[in-house]
Amino acid sequence: MQDFKIATCQMDVCENKDENIEHAIQLIKKASANDAKLITLPEIFNGPYDTAKFIEFAEDENDGQTLQAMSKTAKKHDIYLQAGSIAERCDDKIYNTAYLFNPDGEIIAKHRKMHLFDINTKTMKFTESDTLTAGDKITTVDTDLGVISIAICYDVRFPQLWTLMSQNKSDIILLPAAFNMTTGPLHWQTLIRTRAIDTQAYVVATSPSRIDNPYYVAWGHSMIVDPWGKILSEAETKEEILYADIENNKIDDVREQIPVLKNKRNDIYETIMK
Template sequence: MKKFNIASCQMNVVDDKEINVNHAIELINEASNNADLITLPEMFNTPYDNDKFIENAEEEKNSYTLKAMCETAKENNIFLQSGSIAELENEKIYNTAYFIDNNGKIIGKHRKMHMFDIDTDTMKFTESETLSPGNTITTLKTPLANISIAICYDVRFNEMWTLMNKNNSDIILLPGAFNKTTGPLHWETLIRARAIDNQAYVIATSPSQVENPYYVAWGHSMVVDPWGKILAKAEKKEEIIYATLMPESINSVREQIPILKNKREDIYETILKK
């Protein structure tokens, strides 16, 4: 990993794909003046709604959204984690996060592995009615760092993060859209815990908290260092946050608290017999 600047774009998402994509380009253009890597939110081009996923799903090879993102990354000479979009392949829809290099080339993607099927006192949402899960841990070796990607609900499954840790991840990017029920209690706690557990930077990028008839995101995008310290944090409204990521921070934490060396892999798979 090398020292570089990152920007997380917490953006307003409306019910119009073209407006969302053009607005994302505006934010990327602004952030590119101060960042080498820019991130966008989960489902940044559509409201978070099963019917809208179907309406706005795109095949990768013909994607209006991805074409615009690749061109923008190249024009600004930046690396771009373009949030996530509804990806259509073989009649299945995936919640997919793409990573684009500074030449405008897609160099990797992550399909959300865990479906957000919940039923609380205040809301019910069943992603699996529309979306299919991915099955692959995503870690990319880039000129900036070893970068892994997870999406929103993936943050709750530490087994997945252990595998990203084994891939020697320096940074984990998390486009996500927690809601106003789980967000106040769990969003910051989980993000900081995952940074501490994995001794890596975690950058979580959410849509802003826009009232709409579909799904209201919590916002509060943040950049957390390997100590669990919040380096930058947005509030509810649209905002770009910035931070400088340094390899020294990772090295220091891993030397002082050698979790990888102290792990007991010999007992973790022990099966208790009756």
């Protein structure tokens, strides 16, 4: 792993796909000009977070407008780009899929959201499974920058997934997400810091900014958290680009001080209860 600067773009998202793509490109350009080597975007950054819009905006991976634009942008600016997530159409199914591009503009990893956001609280109801299909693979890739894993939003609530990403020796875990005004105030920061402490890895959570709209109002508060659980950078509610320095020695230092990865009791955890 090498030391580098990361940028996460908390961006305004509107109903127009073309405008969202162009806006993302401009934010990426700005972050790249500030020497960021890895840049991230929010969950469903190219359109409204809405089950009906997932169908309308869904793209095929091989010829999709959004992915072609992101590929060209990563190559142009010579960066790793975690292009948030989009609605991916594959055969007769739609997935909420996050893509990672290398500086050559190639897709080197993709994560299909494993845990679909089906909730019914006292203040809101949302059912992703009305439209989406869940993914079934852990996503980890070894890059020049370090070992990177990807999860999406609701995936953050399932520690079993994060244990597996930790077992993959992840240095950085990227989390495009769109928490809402119900769950965000109490759970967002706590969950992200907890997962960084659990995995002893950097966790980068990227949200859309908070804009009033008829579909879904995001909590915002994108953040970059280090392996000690310290918040290195945090947005408020408006559009903002966050920056932080990713330092290899910080990961090693935390894991040496509190060697939870060595102290795990797999002999107990993997026991089958009869």
